[in-house]
Amino acid sequence: MARGRAADFESTREEMLAAAAQLFARNGYPGTSMNEVAVACQVSKPSLYHYFKDKHELLVQICEGHLQTLSSLVDDVLAQDLAPEPRLRALIQGFVREYGESQYQHRVLTEDVKFLNDEDRTRLRQVERRVVAAFADAVAAVRPELAGARLEKPLTMLLFGMINWTFTWLRPDGELSYEDVAPMVADLFFGGLGAVRTSSDNALLQETAQ
Structure with missing residues (x-):
């Protein structure tokens, strides 16, 4: 009789x-x-090989798991049926925060x-393309004229260029966290440098709203 998997197989994996x-x-x-x-x-x-047949499988599973998490994040945001700008902001900020959790x-x-x-x-590139397409659609929803000029995809790639490499400079023990940076990225993309708010600005806005 074949031996079944242990109850904690998936968590150990x-x-x-x-x-x-x-x-x-x-x-x-x-x-x-x-x-x-x-x-x-x-x-x-030998125990490691019980879970993964080789190093390549480890790499595949790491990449695939991360991409599936990002794809699920897209699905969660789209399911909220938000207006165009809040939808794009939610996607941007959700991705920046997720990158912080999965550096x-x-x-x-x-x-x-x-x-x-x-x-x-x-x-895996097919999953990536689906994610990029969701962002491009969100950009076009905010500025419909961009789709006519075929600019929604280049702008989306510029946006990913801004957030994808955050890990190269944002230190985990630094003054700023991914949570701090997430709204900055959205503000910068929507309004340029003049739209970026400081943490004190955000605190003031929250006090005013209460």
Whole structure:
């Protein structure tokens, strides 16, 4: 009789993926061995192979898991049926906050996706395109004339250029958190530098609204 999975199989697997993502983010995918992942997970190497057949599968699952989280975030925002501007703001701020929660996974997706095989990379690119399309549609909903000029996609890519690389400069122990930066990105995209509010400005607005 085949042995069934342990009750904590999925939670253990997720913990291993998180540990591997941290190692890949810090040392790079090529510079990380399965032995190092096993040590970080505090399991034997054979135990690690019980959950993942090889290092490539680890990379696939890290990238796919992060993209599916982002795709679900898009679905959650769209399900709220918000007006155009609040919808785009919710998407922007939701993504910035999620990047803060998944810094290692996001770095791996950004820097190590090139090490995936063609089949897996193509499949994940399809999820990425769906996410980008949702943002482009949101941009066009705010400024419908942009769609006629075919500018909604370039503007969306400029927006992602602003938020995708936040991890390269925003320190986890710094003065600003991802929660602080999220509304700044939205304000900057909508209104330029003059629209960015400080934390004291936001506090004043909240007091006025009460």
